[in-house]
Amino acid sequence: MIQAFDLCVVGGGPAGMAAAVMAARHGLSVALLDERPSAGGQIYRGVEDGPFRNTSALGSALGADYQQGARAIASLRAADVTIYFGTSLWRIDMAETGGVVSYSHDGVSRRLAFADLVLANGAIERPVPFEGWTLPGVMGIGAAQLLLKTSAMVPAGRIVLAGNGPLTLLFASQLLGLGVEIAAILDTSPSRFGLSAALANFSGLLRNFDKISRGLRLMRDIGRAGIPVHRNVSSLSASGGDRVDAIRFEADGTHHQLDVDMLLIHEGIIPNTQLSRALGCAHVWDDRQKCLRPDIDGFGESSIAHVYVVGDGAAINGAIAAPASAEMAVGRILERMGRSDDRSRATLRRASATLARERAFRPFLDALYPPHISVAAPSDTTIVCRCEEVSAGTLRSAINDGAIGPSQAKAFTRCGMGACQGRICGPIVSQMIASETGQPIGEVGTYNVRFPLRPVTVFDMARCGRDDEQSEGHEHAG
Numbered sequence: 001m002i003q004a005f006d007l008c009v010v011g012g013g014p015a016g017m018a019a020a021v022m023a024a025r026h027g028l029s030v031a032l033l034d035e036r037p038s039a040g041g042q043i044y045r046g047v048e049d050g051p052f053r054n055t056s057a058l059g060s061a062l063g064a065d066y067q068q069g070a071r072a073i074a075s076l077r078a079a080d081v082t083i084y085f086g087t088s089l090w091r092i093d094m095a096e097t098g099g100v101v102s103y104s105h106d107g108v109s110r111r112l113a114f115a116d117l118v119l120a121n122g123a124i125e126r127p128v129p130f131e132g133w134t135l136p137g138v139m140g141i142g143a144a145q146l147l148l149k150t151s152a153m154v155p156a157g158r159i160v161l162a163g164n165g166p167l168t169l170l171f172a173s174q175l176l177g178l179g180v181e182i183a184a185i186l187d188t189s190p191s192r193f194g195l196s197a198a199l200a201n202f203s204g205l206l207r208n209f210d211k212i213s214r215g216l217r218l219m220r221d222i223g224r225a226g227i228p229v230h231r232n233v234s235s236l237s238a239s240g241g242d243r244v245d246a247i248r249f250e251a252d253g254t255h256h257q258l259d260v261d262m263l264l265i266h267e268g269i270i271p272n273t274q275l276s277r278a279l280g281c282a283h284v285w286d287d288r289q290k291c292l293r294p295d296i297d298g299f300g301e302s303s304i305a306h307v308y309v310v311g312d313g314a315a316i317n318g319a320i321a322a323p324a325s326a327e328m329a330v331g332r333i334l335e336r337m338g339r340s341d342d343r344s345r346a347t348l349r350r351a352s353a354t355l356a357r358e359r360a361f362r363p364f365l366d367a368l369y370p371p372h373i374s375v376a377a378p379s380d381t382t383i384v385c386r387c388e389e390v391s392a393g394t395l396r397s398a399i400n401d402g403a404i405g406p407s408q409a410k411a412f413t414r415c416g417m418g419a420c421q422g423r424i425c426g427p428i429v430s431q432m433i434a435s436e437t438g439q440p441i442g443e444v445g446t447y448n449v450r451f452p453l454r455p456v457t458v459f460d461m462a463r464c465g466r467d468d469e470q471s472e473g474h475e476h477a478g
Helices: 014-025 058-062 064-077 141-151 166-176 195-200 203-208 211-224 274-278 321-337 342-368 391-400 406-413 425-437 458-463
Strands: 005-008 030-034 082-083 088-095 098-105 110-120 123-125 139-140 159-163 184-187 233-240 244-251 254-258 262-266 270-271 283-286 291-294 307-309 383-385 475-477
Touching: 005 014, 005 098, 014 030, 014 064, 014 082, 014 321, 030 262, 088 110, 088 274, 088 406, 110 262, 110 274, 110 425, 123 141, 139 141, 141 166, 141 262, 159 244, 166 262, 184 233, 195 254, 195 342, 203 211, 203 342, 262 425, 270 291, 270 425, 274 307, 291 391, 291 425, 321 342, 383 425, 391 406, 406 425
Parallel strands: 005 030, 005 110, 030 082, 110 307, 139 262, 159 184, 159 262
Antiparallel strands: 082 475, 088 098, 098 110, 123 270, 233 244, 244 254, 283 291
């Protein structure tokens, strides 16, 4: 028999953990699946099994916010939740009264059934294409931070950070705290802190003064270190042979060239919509955050009944808002099951207040740190699809030949047919088609995502379900 649960949660980050814990506390049977080997998601990666666990370096190297992950993980471990770590989810089939998840673990494919589904997939780094971004030595700041959290690895040599947003400031401060020298910071924000942006979101700033204080402290750390900061950066390119050795850019109207050993780039994050799109959930274009996101109601429910999307997978609001959005979804599920009580209703009220406060701050960040290089027109020689090595010039030719949508561009160029299945190049292709054709990017759309989401053999698919007993390696919290 297929194992059946009241609730299936996909994702073990802040939102997924909060959803699983609240549901279990109210008596629901809960299964949580995550492809990582431990809990915490990207933001709390390594808290359970990384190099900084149970050490004083936990707070000093990565900050107090990182320590909050230990408390969230402890709550998950104490809850009566069946946990499936190290799984590769490759299919979900929905029905009127729930659905079935197909996943692989240790080379064996299995299934589990659920009544309600909560997607807590989190976010991915916004792809930032420019000439030379595929060279060894060029990587995302988010990826570099994951190396720090999981392996205590830090970049060496002449390091340059480029981009904008809170993560850029945070990682620069973390590197400085570990004694790593930074050669320069390239700020790609179109302008410096603007009074107009502050005044337009004044009420949100008042409710989140702690975040302003934290940002000012990070900027102070960078200023005290004497790191050269180039403002209004555009026209970024990287060059080198076996790896990057130089970058060129324009800052405040002046051209610059720097010798580098490593270039770390970041222009924010966007919701990871692969699974919600594969399920057929309706999505909308968020012009404020310049990304595609699921179309959900106030409780996180998607256009498909019994499917909820929470956390940064629904909209980018941060690690504090993510658990609150998950609690809103579980509160609605409990209400529909007739299992809500005074405790769940109190949790809903607190979650609603938290979400309102966090969302009030987001317009300020969006105005202060809009994507810049990532939405600029790439040169013809810039690689757009890293998997299939399709250049922007090849894509432009396809568009001129009639590829007016992402699916046509894929057929013409193979862009999006590689191992990442369009996760990286998808936003770039949609942006380029919109720019080249003059269509609103919301109307251009994006790639169609189809199951299976991960590589799986036909043999595994055929035998999936023959033996649906719980396999070894699955954990049971509580």
